[in-house]
Amino acid sequence: MKGFFKNKENYGYLFILPFFITFLIFSLFPILYTFFLSFNYYDGLSDMEFAGLAHYKRLITDPFFWTSLYNTCKIWFWNIIPQIGVALFLAGLFTLNKVKGEGFFKAVFYFPNLVTAASIALLFNVLLDWQHGPINQILIALHFIKDPINFLNIPSYAQNTVSLIQWWMWFGQTTIILLAGMSAIPETYYEAARVDGATKMQIFFKITLPLLKPTMLYVSVTSLIGGMQLFDVPAVLTDGIGAPQNSLMTMIIFLYNQAFRYENFGYASAVAYGIFAIISVLSFIIFKYMKNDK
Amino acid sequence: MKKIFRVGIVGLLLLFTFVSAFAKQKVIKVWAFSDELKTYAKDFEAAHPDIKVEFTIIPNEEYPTKLRPVLRTGKGAPDIFLGEAAYVRKWVELGMWEDLSKKFKKDIIQYENQTPEYVAKLGSDNKGHIRAVSWQATPGGFFYRRALAKQYFGTDDPAKIEEMISTPEKFIAFGEKLRDASNGKVKLLAGYGEYENIAKGRRTQGWVNSNKELVIDPALIKYMDTAKALRDKNITAKTSQWTPAWFAGFSNGEIFGYVLPTWGLHYVIKPNAGDTAGDWAIVRGPAPYYWGGTWLGIYKKSKVKKEAWEFIKMLCIDEDYQYQYAKKVGDFMSNTKVDEKLAAEAGDPFLAGQNHYEFFLREAKFIKGGLETSYDLDLNSLFGNAVLNYVNGDMTKDEAIADFKKQVKNAFPRLIVK
Numbered sequence: 001m002k003g004f005f006k007n008k009e010n011y012g013y014l015f016i017l018p019f020f021i022t023f024l025i026f027s028l029f030p031i032l033y034t035f036f037l038s039f040n041y042y043d044g045l046s047d048m049e050f051a052g053l054a055h056y057k058r059l060i061t062d063p064f065f066w067t068s069l070y071n072t073c074k075i076w077f078w079n080i081i082p083q084i085g086v087a088l089f090l091a092g093l094f095t096l097n098k099v100k101g102e103g104f105f106k107a108v109f110y111f112p113n114l115v116t117a118a119s120i121a122l123l124f125n126v127l128l129d130w131q132h133g134p135i136n137q138i139l140i141a142l143h144f145i146k147d148p149i150n151f152l153n154i155p156s157y158a159q160n161t162v163s164l165i166q167w168w169m170w171f172g173q174t175t176i177i178l179l180a181g182m183s184a185i186p187e188t189y190y191e192a193a194r195v196d197g198a199t200k201m202q203i204f205f206k207i208t209l210p211l212l213k214p215t216m217l218y219v220s221v222t223s224l225i226g227g228m229q230l231f232d233v234p235a236v237l238t239d240g241i242g243a244p245q246n247s248l249m250t251m252i253i254f255l256y257n258q259a260f261r262y263e264n265f266g267y268a269s270a271v272a273y274g275i276f277a278i279i280s281v282l283s284f285i286i287f288k289y290m291k292n293d294k
Numbered sequence: 295m296k297k298i299f300r301v302g303i304v305g306l307l308l309l310f311t312f313v314s315a316f317a318k319q320k321v322i323k324v325w326a327f328s329d330e331l332k333t334y335a336k337d338f339e340a341a342h343p344d345i346k347v348e349f350t351i352i353p354n355e356e357y358p359t360k361l362r363p364v365l366r367t368g369k370g371a372p373d374i375f376l377g378e379a380a381y382v383r384k385w386v387e388l389g390m391w392e393d394l395s396k397k398f399k400k401d402i403i404q405y406e407n408q409t410p411e412y413v414a415k416l417g418s419d420n421k422g423h424i425r426a427v428s429w430q431a432t433p434g435g436f437f438y439r440r441a442l443a444k445q446y447f448g449t450d451d452p453a454k455i456e457e458m459i460s461t462p463e464k465f466i467a468f469g470e471k472l473r474d475a476s477n478g479k480v481k482l483l484a485g486y487g488e489y490e491n492i493a494k495g496r497r498t499q500g501w502v503n504s505n506k507e508l509v510i511d512p513a514l515i516k517y518m519d520t521a522k523a524l525r526d527k528n529i530t531a532k533t534s535q536w537t538p539a540w541f542a543g544f545s546n547g548e549i550f551g552y553v554l555p556t557w558g559l560h561y562v563i564k565p566n567a568g569d570t571a572g573d574w575a576i577v578r579g580p581a582p583y584y585w586g587g588t589w590l591g592i593y594k595k596s597k598v599k600k601e602a603w604e605f606i607k608m609l610c611i612d613e614d615y616q617y618q619y620a621k622k623v624g625d626f627m628s629n630t631k632v633d634e635k636l637a638a639e640a641g642d643p644f645l646a647g648q649n650h651y652e653f654f655l656r657e658a659k660f661i662k663g664g665l666e667t668s669y670d671l672d673l674n675s676l677f678g679n680a681v682l683n684y685v686n687g688d689m690t691k692d693e694a695i696a697d698f699k700k701q702v703k704n705a706f707p708r709l710i711v712k
Contacts, residue, residue: 129537
């Protein structure tokens with residue numbers, strides 16, 4: 001041991017040790033333990049019972065799991081498309097033009113992200129209330145509808161509400177990341193283009209977008225991982241079981257309910273690994289697609 | 295050297311006196327999901343200066359999740375933990391609570407003799423041994439506004455109103471009459487969901503039978519029809535419990551009545567009644583039922599079981615204290631003798647002199663015990679969803695039931711669902 005620290009360069013290991021200790025205890029151990037649990041029946045109190053591959057077999061044929069995957073992807077898709085679209089538009093606007101009060105707008109766009117998702121979901125729950133919600137009251141007052149709409153009881157409305165909330169919470173963040181990516185593009189390219197007589201549109205589509213690909217990749221992958229783990233907004237928006245008619249049952253809500261509501265910890269662990277596999281595959285596809293498209 | 299030695303001896307002696315003074319006072323740890331029993335803990339400490347009560351309050355949503363690991367390992371576990379009606383069965387059946395029938399036989403026999411049957415049954419295991427006890431019983435009724443009854447039905451007499459709503463069909467007809475007489479201004483209920491507890495009171499079988507098969511009692515199928523009728527005939531205000539609109543209904547004169555139990559009177563109606571005090575009455579709806587309640591039991595690995603039992607005994611069995619507690623808090627007590635005493639006293643001016651103890655005492659006798667299973671919390675909420683899908687018209691009755699069965703199978707793969 002003494003000999004090890006004679007070499008001053010080895011001191012570095014001492015400094016990174018705390019991270020590895022916490023990582024081993026709080027990350028690696030739970031990950032491996034979850035894997036172990038996924039081969040057992042366990043209710044959190046009684047003794048474990050070996051299940052073999054039963055949980056994984058059930059997972060593959062479980063219609064609820066596949067529904068939850070479909071719901072999650074659908075909600076994510078209708079959030080990410082407008083999110084990147086709006087963020088690109090705003091970032092382009094800010095980079096290619098001088099906008100008065102740019103800092104102010106950036107801050108305002110970012111605000112929704114600072115509020116906890118659960119409170120925003122609660123807010124929308126009140127806004128969309130069937131009999132007494134302000135949105136229904138306004139629509140009735142304006143004679144758009146005669147009877148109030150039970151928004152949160154109609155699957156498509158409920159899902160789109162979640163997409164809308166996710167979009168609203170995250171487009172500011174994405175705008176800022178894309179802005180950072182754009183400001184890293186050397187000014188000389190733009191100058192050269194302008195000298196050649198390119199319009200702003202041409203500059204944006206021919207120079208900015210292609211050079212922004214790494215940033216877009218980053219945004220897509222992080223958003224995908226976050227989107228697949230969607231939980232708090234749909235859980236608070238309705239009853240937490242996935243009402244109306246399972247349309248808000250995302251993969252993580254499914255996982256959570258299996259573990260903490262129905263106490264099937266073994267199956268829930270298998271679900272966790274299922275989700276891990278799905279996120280890996282999807283990330284891989286995005287990665288491949290973005291990289292090859294040269 | 296000698297001096298140091300002497301000082302040392304004196305110091306040690308002092309230390310011992312302190313230690314023994316503290317050692318005399320035993321500590322019991324209590325875990326609860328609300329601060330309801332905090333006032334009781336103070337009374338208990340005053341009566342038992344040698345016992346100190348340490349309360350830990352954990353919000354309801356996290357309560358079972360936090361308890362599970364400590365009960366399994368025994369590390370940092372409470373000596374007493376509370377169980378709500380919704381999940382008390384689960385813990386009774388898991389055997390995490392001490393067998394009280396064995397350990398405190400004499401007291402438990404007394405408890406069983408003086409407590410409504412359903413309360414005792416909810417806290418006893420499959421062998422009939424009591425593992426958790428309660429200080430209260432929570433039978434329910436239908437609270438209504440006297441002025442509205444007089445205006446639309448010509449009488450506010452509880453006996454007459456009770457007769458008018460004694461079956462589900464009569465209840466709906468009553469609501470229709472009210473709707474027509476008031477031009478749709480006054481609704482019978484705030485929402486169809488309130489009827490759920492009455493429907494559960496009409497059951498004769500629990501959710502799961504002894505063969506681990508799912509059973510849907512005919513009363514629950516009937517509930518689907520009643521709920522649909524309540525919604526479609528426009529005799530509810532289409533809100534649900536605990537929403538702002540629901541609370542507003544207590545005083546705005548647009549809701550005729552509420553389905554609430556014992557605790558509903560002093561915790562829910564009175565604080566929200568505005569200036570309607572004296573305008574309320576309570577009767578039985580289409581069935582006797584109970585709603586809620588809290589049970590206490592001793593953790594089986596506790597080291598201070600005797601002291602823990604003292605804590606539970608004073609609250610749940612001691613007649614004198616139960617009377618005091620009822621006077622202070624307004625609860626309907628689990629000791630029938632205490633309730634009889636209270637029923638003989640003057641009625642509540644809030645109910646225009648009607649004595650609710652007398653009413654609840656009658657109801658408690660009609661509640662069928664032993665229907666609860668450890669699956670109830672989840673099955674009730676899944677079934678509630680099925681009813682919602684039917685009431686909203688998104689599914690037919692058969693579709694909703696089939697969907698419910700699928701959900702049950704998914705949540706409890708080891709239950710037999712036919």
